[in-house]
Amino acid sequence: MPSLGRLHLITDTRAGRDPLAVLRAVLPVAHTQLVVQVRVEDSATDRQAYELTRQVLALGAPYGVPCLVNDRLHVALATGAAGGHVGADDLPVAAAREVLGPAAVLGATAREPATALAAVTAGASYLGVGPCRATATKDGLPPPIGVAGLRAVVEAVEVPVIAIGGVTAADVPELRAAGAYGVAVVGALSGAADPARAAAELVRALT
Numbered sequence: 380m381p382s383l384g385r386l387h388l389i390t391d392t393r394a395g396r397d398p399l400a401v402l403r404a405v406l407p408v409a410h411t412q413l414v415v416q417v418r419v420e421d422s423a424t425d426r427q428a429y430e431l432t433r434q435v436l437a438l439g440a441p442y443g444v445p446c447l448v449n450d451r452l453h454v455a456l457a458t459g460a461a462g463g464h465v466g467a468d469d470l471p472v473a474a475a476r477e478v479l480g481p482a483a484v485l486g487a488t489a490r491e492p493a494t495a496l497a498a499v500t501a502g503a504s505y506l507g508v509g510p511c512r513a514t515a516t517k518d519g520l521p522p523p524i525g526v527a528g529l530r531a532v533v534e535a536v537e538v539p540v541i542a543i544g545g546v547t548a549a550d551v552p553e554l555r556a557a558g559a560y561g562v563a564v565v566g567a568l569s570g571a572a573d574p575a576r577a578a579a580e581l582v583r584a585l586t
């Protein structure tokens with residue numbers, strides 16, 4: 380697997396958001412560390428997920444930026460994306476690895492060491508760990524695990540740990556010190572007044 384970027388931009392497809400405009404702004408300043416995860420609302424159709432993924436791939440290709448697809452692994456396969464990300468309500472990690480094949484990037488969500496280790500054993504190549512902080516971006520999340528919870532997972536596994544949930548550039552030093560390899564964000568970029576500037580700050584903090 381080629382080395383993983385440290386800044387994972389997760390698309391924000393909520394009403395009023397423009398994920399492709401955010402991506403266009405972020406690419407020139409963050410491409411060396413960027414991974415884009417296409418995440419659509421549960422109510423979105425597969426066709427919508429497919430079209431968005433194709434657009435993300437087209438924008439990212441000139442920069443060599445990999446694209447992963449959240450949940451919908453058939454969309455990842457159909458578009459030639461680099462891989463996917465699964466959590467507790469999605470395909471089990473071992474099944475996801477079967478679907479994507481050995482070379483794909485496969486992320487799995489974990490919030491504590493035992494499930495993290497199980498996900499890695501089942502074939503995850505990185506872990507998305509959180510929520511680290513409180514966030515309004517996703518409903519129904521369990522309480523934040525904080526930096527201590529993140530560190531516990533980091534110490535249990537040898538794959539890159541990507542911290543997620545309410546993460547801003549100001550959090551990065553503490554998360555990196557706890558062993559996070561990188562961060563995944565929605566609001567820190569999609570909700571920023573100046574996404575390019577926010578991305579540059581995140582990259583600076585991460586590298």
Ligand SMILES: Cc1ncc(COP(=O)(O)OP(=O)(O)O)c(N)n1
Pocket residue numbers: 387416418449450464465466467468469486487488506507508517541543563
């Ligand atoms: C990098 C990263 N980490 C965690 C998640 C969350 O995945 P999941 O728990 O399956 O929740 P949904 O995103 O599918 O709502 C993620 N997407 N990316």
Ligand SMILES: Cc1ncsc1CCOP(=O)(O)O
Pocket residue numbers: 509510513514515516517520543544545546563564565566567
């Ligand atoms: C999808 C997801 N899973 C755990 S937190 C989260 C949302 C992250 O969004 P934000 O960076 O805006 O808190």
Ligand SMILES: [Mg+2]
Pocket residue numbers: 449450464465466467468469
């Ligand atoms: Mg999921």
